[in-house]
Amino acid sequence: GESVGLHLPTLSVQEGDNSIINCAYSNSASDYFIWYKQESGKGPQFIIDIRSNMDKRQGQRVTVLLNKTVKHLSLQIAATQPGDSAVYFCAENRNTDKLIFGTGTRLQVFP
Amino acid sequence: KAGVTQTPRYLIKTRGQQVTLSCSPISGHRSVSWYQQTPGQGLQFLFEYFSETQRNKGNFPGRFSGRQFSNSRSEMNVSTLELGDSALYLCASTVDNRYGYTFGSGTRLTVV
Numbered sequence: 001g002e003s004v005g006l007h008l009p010t011l012s013v014q015e016g017d018n019s020i021i022n023c024a025y026s027n028s029a030s031d032y033f034i035w036y037k038q039e040s041g042k043g044p045q046f047i048i049d050i051r052s053n054m055d056k057r058q059g060q061r062v063t064v065l066l067n068k069t070v071k072h073l074s075l076q077i078a079a080t081q082p083g084d085s086a087v088y089f090c091a092e093n094r095n096t097d098k099l100i101f102g103t104g105t106r107l108q109v110f111p
Numbered sequence: 112k113a114g115v116t117q118t119p120r121y122l123i124k125t126r127g128q129q130v131t132l133s134c135s136p137i138s139g140h141r142s143v144s145w146y147q148q149t150p151g152q153g154l155q156f157l158f159e160y161f162s163e164t165q166r167n168k169g170n171f172p173g174r175f176s177g178r179q180f181s182n183s184r185s186e187m188n189v190s191t192l193e194l195g196d197s198a199l200y201l202c203a204s205t206v207d208n209r210y211g212y213t214f215g216s217g218t219r220l221t222v223v
Contacts, residue, residue: 032209032210034212036214041216042216042217043115043201043203043214043215043216043217044154044201044214045214046211046212046213049210089153089154091154093209095209098144098156098159098167098169099144099146099154099156099203099212100156101146101153101154101155102153103153104153
């Protein structure tokens with residue numbers, strides 16, 4: 001069935017360290033992937049996306065890596081800050097009108 | 112520019128009642144999607160509207176319905192509410208149906 005999942009439900013990192021959040025997807029036909037950040041009481045906020053014709057894409061302090069061979073997606077956050085504390089979701093899109101979301105990973109940043 | 116606006120932010124309803132939630136997309140966005148978010152099921156797709164037509168529908172019972180108006184504003188309705196309908200209902204809009212989804216802050220529905 002359809003599934004986009006996350007390996008770690010909670011990730012705790014020290015401020016200033018790098019964070020890596022992982023995601024597995026099940027359908028090799030998926031061709032567009034997005035990472036969202038959701039803070040308490042808010043809707044998901046777009047962080048970065050990547051299309052299947054790319055392996056890597058960088059933004060400001062964030063990098064998304066796509067490994068189509070093993071159907072794996074990761075989000076790297078450099079120099080993690082307290083403001084990065086949130087739940088992070090990956091989502092996939094397969095040329096349909098909907099996003100399929102993973103279960104989410106909670107990132108906790110401690111001083 | 113203004114973001115996606117959802118009203119109301121919070122709602123408490125009794126089992127058996129019905130509820131209508133509203134979503135105003137970003138100006139110029141013609142596609143509106145609805146998602147249900149619960150701790151147990153995560154984010155689940157409800158339906159998507161484009162130019163007043165439902166283009167895609169998730170696996171939810173017929174008690175969940177929606178519509179879109181000519182100004183792209185959308186409403187979703189849940190009839191005969193059940194306790195399990197308690198959730199955060201999120202609306203997202205986009206110009207194109209694949210890219211640039213922007214979410215609203217959601218409506219928190221509590222069914223008692």
